[in-house]
Amino acid sequence: MAYEDYLRGEKLIITAALTGGVHGKEANPNLPETPAEIGRAAAECEAAGAAxxxxxxxxxxxxxxxxxxxxxxxxxxxxxxxxxxxQHSTGGTGAPVEARRQSLRTD
Structure with missing residues (x-):
């Protein structure tokens, strides 16, 4: 499917990567880090069409x-x-696999 098809009303799923994988507020003070900040940012993304x-x-x-x-x-x-x-990240260059899988143990 070409990009033009999306413009004609084809369905798509938008994923918003809110928190950044490496850099934090030192790189962008608007980056959400706390659970409350992430919750607010997620609500804004949902309102903008993210799934x-x-x-x-x-x-x-x-x-x-x-x-x-x-x-x-x-x-x-x-x-x-x-x-x-x-969707939780399981990334983490240099971290042991067991540590990176901890995010998968949530409800």
């Missing part, structure tokens, strides 16, 4: 987090505000 959000988690310090509880907090916040499909 899926792709998320990374960060600790309060801004460092990346693989913590299941942190991903669950973010997921709960997004689901309380939207009907979006939530």
């Amino acid at each position: 899926v959000v792709h998320l990374h988690a960060r600790r309060p310090s801004g460092e990346r987090s693989f913590d299941t509880e942190r991903f669950q907090q973010i997921t709960d916040e997004v689901r309380s505000r939207t009907n979006l499909v939530v």
Whole structure:
């Protein structure tokens, strides 16, 4: 399917990658990092037509987090505000696979 087909009303799924995978607020102060910020940004994306959000988690310090509880907090916040499909990142260059899979253990 060509791009022009989308313009003619063909259906598509928009995925919004909200949080950035490597850089945080030091690169862009508008980047959502806390569960509440991510929830608000997800609601804005849904209003703009997104169907899926792709998320990374960060600790309060801004460092990346693989913590299941942190991903669950973010997921709960997004689901309380939207009907979006939530896709957690399993990326993390240099991190052990087991750490990267922690995000898959949420509800």
